[in-house]
Amino acid sequence: MSEHSKTIVIVGGGLSGTCMAIALHQTCPNHQIILFEKNPEAPGRGIAYHTDFTHQPLNVPAAGMSLFPDQPDHFVQWLLKNRFRYKHLVPEVHAKAFVSRKVFGDYVTEELEKSMHGAGSRIQVRIDQVRKIEKSGERFIVGTESQVQITADVVILGLGNFAPADILSDDDSIYNDPKYLSNPWTDKVYSGLTGYENILLAGTGLSAVDVILGLRVRGFEGHITMCSRRGRLPLPHDLSHPPLVIEYPGDLSPKAWFLLVRQLIRNNRDQPWITVIEGLRPHTSRIWQSWSIEEKRYFLRKIRPFWEIARHRIPHESFQLVQELIQQGKLKIEVGTPRMISADSTEITVQICGEQEPYCTARFSKVINCTGPESNWRKIKSDLIQSLLDDGLIAIDDTGLGIACDADGSVTGSGGQRINGLYCIGPMRKAQLWETTALREIRDQVFQLAKSLN
Numbered sequence: 001m002s003e004h005s006k007t008i009v010i011v012g013g014g015l016s017g018t019c020m021a022i023a024l025h026q027t028c029p030n031h032q033i034i035l036f037e038k039n040p041e042a043p044g045r046g047i048a049y050h051t052d053f054t055h056q057p058l059n060v061p062a063a064g065m066s067l068f069p070d071q072p073d074h075f076v077q078w079l080l081k082n083r084f085r086y087k088h089l090v091p092e093v094h095a096k097a098f099v100s101r102k103v104f105g106d107y108v109t110e111e112l113e114k115s116m117h118g119a120g121s122r123i124q125v126r127i128d129q130v131r132k133i134e135k136s137g138e139r140f141i142v143g144t145e146s147q148v149q150i151t152a153d154v155v156i157l158g159l160g161n162f163a164p165a166d167i168l169s170d171d172d173s174i175y176n177d178p179k180y181l182s183n184p185w186t187d188k189v190y191s192g193l194t195g196y197e198n199i200l201l202a203g204t205g206l207s208a209v210d211v212i213l214g215l216r217v218r219g220f221e222g223h224i225t226m227c228s229r230r231g232r233l234p235l236p237h238d239l240s241h242p243p244l245v246i247e248y249p250g251d252l253s254p255k256a257w258f259l260l261v262r263q264l265i266r267n268n269r270d271q272p273w274i275t276v277i278e279g280l281r282p283h284t285s286r287i288w289q290s291w292s293i294e295e296k297r298y299f300l301r302k303i304r305p306f307w308e309i310a311r312h313r314i315p316h317e318s319f320q321l322v323q324e325l326i327q328q329g330k331l332k333i334e335v336g337t338p339r340m341i342s343a344d345s346t347e348i349t350v351q352i353c354g355e356q357e358p359y360c361t362a363r364f365s366k367v368i369n370c371t372g373p374e375s376n377w378r379k380i381k382s383d384l385i386q387s388l389l390d391d392g393l394i395a396i397d398d399t400g401l402g403i404a405c406d407a408d409g410s411v412t413g414s415g416g417q418r419i420n421g422l423y424c425i426g427p428m429r430k431a432q433l434w435e436t437t438a439l440r441e442i443r444d445q446v447f448q449l450a451k452s453l454n
């Protein structure tokens, strides 16, 4: 190793951490990289791309899922090379195909393995949970579940998405009831089903649609109720037109920005409105960063629900399936917040509460929590996060959406000071960037960070 080499620890082996390791391998050939992932099945996959998601499609067409910002067709080329292997899952390979998430996980895992092969022992993936990170002079001591201690020059946190916050209930024992499934992102939600149950999906977003696809592929014939505060379903992609080319509109207030979106949609009636949302996407982070904390809170309160629906879409086939199930009377949407009241040996009783008061009570054989990743950092169950907060090495941003950090992802401690050498990537940067959860943004930020660490 050269005298300039550093030891870089990455915590979290999901897409963000894996992409970081690959980027560091390309840009920093002298550094030692150690990636810690607590789940043996997760390196290269994380929550979103593990093998349980064989039949759930990506929410982004193949053309948008290359790991490398400078090779936009890399994933499509990989699919073409592997098309025989995936004939059963990806019958037709093309840029607009919505490929199985498990297949994308295979791609990421293979790219990680390629980097490891090229790097020899310079990249290590260790299956172990990081429990503590302490500052020691200019360096960090990283301590793990299995009592390993590593001294690192740089630590990069890619802790990703956290399981949804539990559905409301005054009876804590329901949280341990096997009929309540708190995490929708695993195959466990389908185990023990006869296929004729009456299931409540708490949530009407992307995770709930994923569960519907998972149920259908297993031949589920029972009844599904979806329930959320506004009862809005995700909208389908429309890939018929490329995104509109839109210049940076200037630092607008959230209200002015919302009006601009409407104006642009009106002015471009000859194109699907989605082209406006996609055209604005490159500017979203800059606009978000120009807002004061009050303006951000205003956006979160008033505009977020509309923005999320417009921005995060599903493949047309998934949308159609949901519509068909509604028409067949097999799927019902309720508007309101669910509260679990009681559980007996066969069912959970749930009240659906409107703005003011409960308006309906129903019994379900399973309740699956699809309310989306926990976004309240104060409630996240992670020893590592709690110890970093207690030690003042990280601080929750005023919006509460993620941890405070600088433009390059460098973490800000509880005293407002930059913690040199400690970085965060991916969804953890939501408070700073807003648009930071999808691959396109993640790969740009990790390659930028890798270059700066050379």
Ligand SMILES: Cc1cc2nc3c(=O)[nH]c(=O)nc-3n(C[C@H](O)[C@H](O)[C@H](O)COP(=O)(O)OP(=O)(O)OC[C@H]3O[C@@H](n4cnc5c(N)ncnc54)[C@H](O)[C@@H]3O)c2cc1C
Residues within 6 Å of the ligand: 011, 012, 013, 014, 015, 016, 017, 018, 036, 037, 038, 039, 042, 043, 045, 046, 047, 048, 049, 057, 058, 059, 060, 128, 129, 130, 131, 158, 159, 160, 161, 162, 185, 207, 373, 382, 384, 425, 426, 427, 437, 438, 439, 440
């Ligand atoms: C169900 C789902 C589907 C999605 N689909 C798409 C899509 O189609 N396209 C798209 O662009 N984006 C999609 N996303 C967005 C997603 O945020 C990113 O694509 C990406 O998966 C985020 O990766 P990550 O590594 O930051 O997080 P995660 O996937 O959550 O990975 C974090 C990893 O860190 C590990 N970890 C946490 N704490 C520790 C610790 N203390 N020690 C060791 N390991 C630890 C966890 O075990 C986990 O594997 C999806 C998200 C979800 C939840």
